[in-house]
Amino acid sequence: MSAPSLPQDEYEHLDAFWRAANYLAVGQLYLLSNPLLHEPLRAEHIKPRLLGHWGTVPGLTLIYAHLNRLIRQRDLDMLYVVGPGHGGAAMQAATWLEGSFSEAYPEVPRDAEGMARLCKNFSFPGGMPSHVGPEVPGSINEGGELGYSLSHAYGAVFDRPDLITTCVVADGEAETGPLATAWHGTKFLDPARDGAVLPILHLNSYKIANPTVLSRIGDEELTALLEGYGHTPYLVSGDDPQSVHRDLAATLDRAVDEIGEIQRAARDGTEHGRRRWPMIVLRTPKGWTGPEQVHGRQVEGTWRSHQIPLARPAGDADQRAALQEWMREYRPEELFDEQGRPRAVVTDAVPAGRRRMGANPAANGGVSSRLPLPDVRDYTVTLDERGGAVCSPTEVLGGFLRDVMHASQEQRNFRLFSPDELESNKLGAVYEATDRAWQAEQADVDTELAPDGRIMEILSEHTLQGWLEGYLLTGRHGLFASYEAFIHIVDSMFNQFAKWLDATRELEWRRPVPSLTYLLSSHVWQQDHNGFSHQDPGFLDHVTRKKPEIVRVYLPPDANTLLCVTDHCLRSRDLTNVIVAGKQPQPSWLDKDEAVAHCTRGVGVWEWASTATGDPDVVMACAGDAPTRETLAAVDLLRQHLPELAIRVVNVVDLMRLQPPDEHPHGLPDEEFETLFTTDSPIVFVYHGYPSLIHRLTHGRPNRDLHVRGYQEEGTTTTPFDMAVRNGIDRYGLVIDVIDHVAGLRQHAAGLRQLMLDKRIAHDVHTREHGEDLPEVRDWTWGRPQTRGTSREEGESR
Incomplete structure (x- = not known):
């Protein structure tokens, strides 16, 4: 989109902020000290390990500068979501220039000392990460894994009618599945009650080594794609700073005007139906304003600028000289005074107070309102x-x-x-x-x-x-x-x-x-x-x-x-x-007061289901709705057939209670764990998921006589109880487990064990013939006999 010329004072402020942010970003990538170049660069001024990414930085700082202009002129409430996560140096530079970084980190003031710390700490042991993570003020998007920036941007503006989130989508990120689907946010955003998202698709042609898809399909196809997602795309491109500043400023003005028109029409009821939201496609060279060539190979505008364009400045005098020339081309003496403080030409471009994007409360934890919850x-x-x-x-x-x-x-x-x-x-x-x-x-x-x-x-x-x-x-x-x-x-x-x-x-x-x-x-x-x-x-x-x-x-x-x-x-x-939690009809085990108490404890003995008054012969533990039902059904069988067996039933609601307190804040101390699970009684634990997790969570506990049943990757389209049988958490199998693990029961309860095996066989025959569970399983309730045998003697005779 072409535009009229930008007023000179606005151009100077935009360009000064952009150059200052780029200068600081280069300093973060390379410098251990001497950030103002008060003396010629020497090897000891260079970091021993160069970690970070330059290629996306100039585009991010350019957009940041222009959004500052919009915010100041229109008093906008705006967030800045950075999709190119590797642009951490850009965001740290921009927020340091506006002052929000130093407010979050007072030890990094806006002067020469703070600039030195800003540069040294980037991608440095004990310092800041190279990504735009939570440590960066104003960020709500961690770019370590690409694809989520646009959905984060939409989530931020739902129910925030005055908020605009500008989301920079990297052209590499745009190839991911999550990002491709996130464009559909236009079909869910309510212009009457929600805020707005302004996507800026930044196309600089390359990922780490390969060209990006959307940068190589041509403007006609790209425009058709973005219009299909529900946008009106405006294209800005170039490598001349003055013309790009002019065109981008005019395009942003038009986009924000259109957002305002869409919202006004929806809010005053003059227009109904879905309209296309504006967005911007920005094409600038990758690594713009960086070294054009290194050792005769093109760097600027290519994938070679993705990370560190000058790879060995500490040990290569020519590269060190090139680094110094690169940084001086930003004319730092125009941007910072002798004490390293940003000059007025930079700071006058910055919004005030909470309007600064790094200081926006919505981006730093939000202005959280209480959620009204009924009793x-x-x-x-x-x-x-x-x-x-x-x-x-x-x-x-x-x-x-x-x-x-x-x-x-x-x-x-x-x-x-x-x-x-x-x-x-x-x-x-x-x-x-x-x-x-x-x-x-x-x-x-x-x-x-x-x-x-x-x-x-x-x-x-x-x-x-x-x-x-x-x-x-x-x-x-x-x-x-x-x-x-x-x-x-x-x-x-x-x-x-x-x-x-x-x-x-x-x-x-x-x-x-x-x-x-x-x-x-x-x-x-x-x-x-x-x-x-x-x-x-x-x-x-x-x-x-x-x-x-x-x-x-x-x-x-x-x-x-x-x-x-x-x-x-x-x-x-x-x-x-x-x-x-299951959605199918389930028995209810606890009344409201018991439920509150049990959930507060997170784990506890169900005395009403237990038969042990002192030390138990066996602990029957369960976690999950289906495991609880099958455990209680097994206990019911054991109470009928082995009434003298001392059983303790333990139910676990909060799974993390199984860990020790030094491994999880909710963990049970050993003495409490032993009170529930004993030190030596066998534990038959029925768990909702994979048994190995329970073994991991209870590792190191004194009682190692633990036998866990859970999901074993056995399943099909079948009845609920058949799923339990296939994976060994069924009531009959649990009775067998108790008989096998409680000392002396194998010989004493051989008949009952055989009965349980017969019941499993009967179940298998019944389900394959009738397509439903056995009536005694399907209709079971707590305390009702489950087998034809109602006593241990009858079970043994069978």
Whole structure:
């Protein structure tokens, strides 16, 4: 887009800030000392290890300078999301120039001493990372793994009508699946109640070595692609600073004007329907303003500028001279005074106070508002008998979440995120409070779709997680509901977010943010329609390998405990919570007061199910709804057939209680662990997921007589109980486990053991003939006989 000439004073401010930021970025990449070049560069001024990336820096600093101009002239509330994560030097330079970096790190002031520390500490032991991570003020996107910038940008502006997030999308990043899907945010953004995202696709032609796809398809094809995503793309390109400054300034003005027009029309009701949002395609040379050639090979504008253009300046006098010439071309004497302070020509271009992008509260923990939560006890099911009040736990939870939606309507600070599975996971009650966000076309048969809906559904776990992370990091609250097997799609996104939270624990200037909470339903133990492909509880193994300070895993056994756990998670901060709960009808085991107490403890003895009054002969432990049901059914059998056996039933809600306290904040001390699980009685532990996790979490505990049953990768489209049998967590198999591991029972209870084997055979025959579980399994309730034999003697005679 061509534009009229830029006023000279604006051009000087833009160019000065840009040159100053580029100068500081080069200094961060190379310099150990002498940042103002007060003396000729010597080998001892150069870092021994050169780590970082130059190629994307000039584009990032250019955009930052121009956004400063927009913010100052229009008093905008703006975030800057950096997709090219390797541009850490650019963001640190820009925030140091505007002062927000020094406010976060007072030991790095805006003077020569602070400049020296800024340069030395970049990619240096004990210093700052090379990526745009949480340590950089104003950042909500860790660029270590590409693909999430645009979804973070959209998440940040949902329910923030005055916020504009400018998102720089790297052309390498644009090749990733998560980023490609994130363009569809235009179909979910409500111009009447949400803010706006201004994407800037920065095409500099190369990744680390190869050309990038979008830079080589031509403007016509690229424009068609971006228009198809719902944008009006404006193209700015060139390598002459003056003309690029002029064109980019005019294009940004037009884009912000269009954003304002779209929002005004939607907010005053003069226009309905979806309009194209503006975006910018910026083409500049990779490594612009850096060395044009090194040893006769072209560097600027090629992949050779991606990382360190001059690779050996400490040991190569020619390269050292080239580095000094490179830095002096920015004319640092015009930009900094003798004390290293930025001159007015630089600082006059910077917005004031919280309008600085590095100081925007929304980017540094958010202006967090309290989430109004109703009393969870008002939603609990009434329990007349153990195992009664059979219901879908997630359906019960849906009523609670519906009223959370109602209560947060005024503040609009809570959203649900689900990949087209909210109804499937029995959370449909929330539609009574709000609809699904939707800006695209609607058909007559469509339901629960509205432009202002606060339920986010798209069949992309990547996009949903990115939206939710952006929403949380700017101070709002949310819940991610998904099928258990497919949450693995965001394993790597979880990794990045967990690392982000871990890093922020050391940053006092970042405010705590609401926790990221996953609700995993449609889980491994009941996949009647889907079978083996939908059976994978391994996300819990993945989660529990992260820093213990920021991970929590909950396995509520029934509806009332699910309510208590969810209420707790929605109140928490700076954590990643994982809740696993089934959606199919389940027995209820605890009344509301018992559920509160049990979830508060995280683990406890269920005295009402136990027969031991002192030391038990066996501990029957369980974690998860299906494991709890099968454990209690096994205990019921043992109480009938071996009434003299002393059994202790232990249920685990908070999985991290199994670890010692020096390994996890929720961990049980050894003495408490021994009180529950004893020091020498055999433990038969039935777990929701892979057995190896329980062995890992309990490693080092005194009682090693531990026998864990769990998922063994055995599954198909079959009945719920057949899944239990196939994987060895069924009640009959558990009775056999007790007989095999309790001293003296093998000979004493041989008949009962044979009976349990016969029951497994009968189950197999029945399910293959009738397609459903045995009546005594299907209709079992706590305390009702499960076999024809009602005593040990009858069992042994059979």
